[in-house]
Amino acid sequence: MRRWWTVRAGDAAFLLVGLPMALLGGAYALAALYAGVLLSLTVVGLPVTALALAGARELGRTHRWLTARLLDETVPAPRPAARPRGLAARIRAALTDTVAWRTLGYLLLRLPLGVLGLAALLLPAACGWLLGFPLWLRLLEQGPHPASPLDVAAPLLGVALLALAPPLIRLAADANRWLGRHLLGPARDQQRVQDLEAARHTLLTAGTERLRALERDLHDGTQARLVALAITLTLAEDTLTPATDPRLRSLLDRARSQTDETIAELRALTQGLRPTGLDAGLTEALPALAAGCAVPVDVRTDLPHRPDEPVEQALWYCAAELLTNISRHSGAHTATLTLTGTATRVRLTVHDDGRGTAGSIPGHGLHGLADRLAAVDGTLRISSPPGGPTTVTAELPLRL
Structure with a gap:
């Protein structure tokens, strides 16, 4: 009742x-x-x-x-x-x-x-x-x-x-x-798409956090121990006397060289997990990235809002891949990198005056780049006629 x-x-x-x-x-x-x-x-x-x-x-x-x-x-x-x-x-x-x-x-x-x-x-x-x-x-x-x-x-x-x-x-x-x-509310299929996008955003964010934790553990733990090992080997080498067995000196030199190589490889690995230059945002990271290109690059940025971290990383890897291609394959004399953004979208454009003929061929770098951008709802457009110039445009949502 x-x-x-x-x-x-x-x-x-x-x-x-x-x-x-x-x-x-x-x-x-x-x-x-x-x-x-x-x-x-x-x-x-x-x-x-x-x-x-x-x-x-x-x-x-x-x-x-x-x-x-x-x-x-x-x-x-x-x-x-x-x-x-x-x-x-x-x-x-x-x-x-x-x-x-x-x-x-x-x-x-x-x-x-x-x-x-x-x-x-x-x-x-x-x-x-x-x-x-x-x-x-x-x-x-x-x-x-x-x-x-x-x-x-x-x-x-x-x-x-x-x-x-x-x-x-x-x-x-x-x-x-x-x-x-x-x-x-949204229709059932639209709601399904929104749920999948939310799940993808959660996975990307969680993956980014795990990579950041792994990078921190490698930098603060494994790398620090390897550096300590290299210092110990150097001190041990300094204690050798002229009467020391040459084979022991050779083994110590080899061990120190291998330790130095391992430290360099570990540093390259940690930088590949997550670009350290992104801590201050793309507007600071892209000029530093362009400075390492073999071709002079004019960098222009106009990004009012900072994108989500997965989008930011995708743009950084896209710029790095395109600048590497310019250095190795384009034969260009100058290049321009432009980053612009609106309230909802962000666009990266890389232009060079090289020989052209760049394309998204399966198994090659630009095709993999298009797949990386597609994972965050991005698109890649390539204009590269024979004789050049080449213009590659990546467009992504500002927020996932």
């Missing part, structure tokens, strides 16, 4: 507060569809429909917030709307935006659900009127009222409706939860 009569305060508040929003949203959706159909044969039909869909997206944000605050149903936010360049491209993107169409359908269905919720909330008031039905008749007639079946039937009906009010309120709230969950 307690469960039957229990109603969440948030459910009742949503049905009450959400009624004006349901009426306004339903009217907006009906007006948008009517205007779209009416103007579909004119030039302004498509732009008006695209604008209405963009407005529906914004209304969906408010409904998601209200659903989360009152119904305790967190609806994942869909992807931001695409904003391609050009008016025609933006209209086409808005008309094919499934999120906007789903939100428009939500606004239409919220209209009858809002009326149903209002009816469920008004049931207790109707019950109170039915329970006092005989009293109302006596007050209206201003005198004795003869007994009738309505004197018994009306209060019984009021009690029955009062018993039905709580489950009806819960039913209306659950219907709004279901509607918001399936129409206000």
Whole structure:
């Protein structure tokens, strides 16, 4: 019985507060569809429909917030709307935006659900009127009222409706939860893509942290012990006398040389795990990287925001690979490295005046570079006609 009569305060508040929003949203959706159909044969039909869909997206944000605050149903936010360049491209993107169409359908269905919720909330008031039905008749007639079946039937009906009010309120709230969950959020395939992207970001971040810990352990542990071993061998060599067996001196020299080579290889390995120059960001790392190129490189950077660490590392490796190719294969005299960024994207462009003919051939460096960029939603474009020049552009999202 307690469960039957229990109603969440948030459910009742949503049905009450959400009624004006349901009426306004339903009217907006009906007006948008009517205007779209009416103007579909004119030039302004498509732009008006695209604008209405963009407005529906914004209304969906408010409904998601209200659903989360009152119904305790967190609806994942869909992807931001695409904003391609050009008016025609933006209209086409808005008309094919499934999120906007789903939100428009939500606004239409919220209209009858809002009326149903209002009816469920008004049931207790109707019950109170039915329970006092005989009293109302006596007050209206201003005198004795003869007994009738309505004197018994009306209060019984009021009690029955009062018993039905709580489950009806819960039913209306659950219907709004279901509607918001399936129409206000991303579609199932889009949600699957977002979940996979989030999992990939977690794996990349965790892998970066493990590499950083491994680099720190190798630098502070193994490398430090090897350096101590090299110092010990040097001290042992200094204690040798001219009468010492030449074979022992030769063995000590060989051991020290091998230790020095091992330290150099270990340093190269730790630098390959994670570029140490990235600690201060790409704007500081790229000029230092370009300074080691055999061809003079003009570095230009305009990066207002620092990218995510996996994106930053992918850009660094991309720049390192391209500059190495310029040094070894291009025959160029000058090169330019440009790094620019916006609020959502970052672009790296490397240009040289070499002989050209660079291409993404499977098994070669540029093909592997394209695969590395694809792992973080990046693209690689190569323009390298015979005789040059060569321009390679890598474009990645600023955030994963």
